[in-house]
Amino acid sequence: MLISLKNIHKSYTIGSGSYLALKGVNLQIEKSEFVAIMGPSGSGKSTMLHILGCLDTPSEGTYHLNGKNVGTLNDNELSTIRNSQIGFVFQSFNLLPKFSVLDNTMLPFLYSDVPKNERKKRAVESLEKVGLGSKLDNKPNQLSGGQIQRVAIARSLVMKPNIILADEPTGNLDTKTGDEVMDIFSRIHSEEKATIIVITHEPEIAEYTDRTIMLKDGLIVNDTKSA
Ligand SMILES: Nc1ncnc2c1ncn2[C@@H]1O[C@H](COP(=O)(O)OP(=O)(O)O)[C@@H](O)[C@H]1O
Ligand SMILES: [Mg+2]
Numbered sequence: 001m002l003i004s005l006k007n008i009h010k011s012y013t014i015g016s017g018s019y020l021a022l023k024g025v026n027l028q029i030e031k032s033e034f035v036a037i038m039g040p041s042g043s044g045k046s047t048m049l050h051i052l053g054c055l056d057t058p059s060e061g062t063y064h065l066n067g068k069n070v071g072t073l074n075d076n077e078l079s080t081i082r083n084s085q086i087g088f089v090f091q092s093f094n095l096l097p098k099f100s101v102l103d104n105t106m107l108p109f110l111y112s113d114v115p116k117n118e119r120k121k122r123a124v125e126s127l128e129k130v131g132l133g134s135k136l137d138n139k140p141n142q143l144s145g146g147q148i149q150r151v152a153i154a155r156s157l158v159m160k161p162n163i164i165l166a167d168e169p170t171g172n173l174d175t176k177t178g179d180e181v182m183d184i185f186s187r188i189h190s191e192e193k194a195t196i197i198v199i200t201h202e203p204e205i206a207e208y209t210d211r212t213i214m215l216k217d218g219l220i221v222n223d224t225k226s227a
Contacts (some may be wrong), residue, residue, distance in 0.1 A: 003029040008061035023218035034189045037199045038207035039215035085155030089166040093148045095140045102136040126154040146177035152173045166198045182208040
């Protein structure tokens, strides 16, 4: 089992009170699954993804990643896991405007021990995978929204992560461009055997995946594998 969440609660402090965003989530995801997380706004999707990505910690419950109890790891160990095992793609693309496509794609290497002479090669490979091999020297403002999101996907791939977590990656894109992005995820899923977890509002986007998990009010209310 790659991911195992047991009785995960997450509460946020607001002023003198607190808000329970996750209310006891149990979930198991195997290596190489392609999963969509759906649910209304405010249902806890991003909160859950942040916990899965070790960007945040649960208030209660246990998270085992690759058999390791994440709750027992220190900040250093968590950032090593984030950097070496997990690729993140967000709705807003988070590219640095003054950096070229190639340099943006190489950013994760800053915190890695990947040898200097490997870095460019791996970044170019990732950009070729998303169809941007000819845009290495362009700046983000010379690209379309879909191309920018593909740079973000290439950047999430350079560390060869086991897990790719994407929070509404097509949320700012038109349907056709969103489909292109999902085609890329599908290809990465089948070629690299990566585990991919995508949050989306759109049923058509969820159709690309093999399993749809529905969240409502901080709980999983449905979990369906497609035939
Ligand atoms: N940092 C935070 N502080 C306080 N409340 C938060 C914080 N992050 C999220 N929330 C609240 O938790 C609930 C779930 O948020 P979120 O996980 O972002 O939902 P979703 O991604 O499904 O829209 C929402 O009611 C939101 O307002
Ligand atoms: Mg969200």
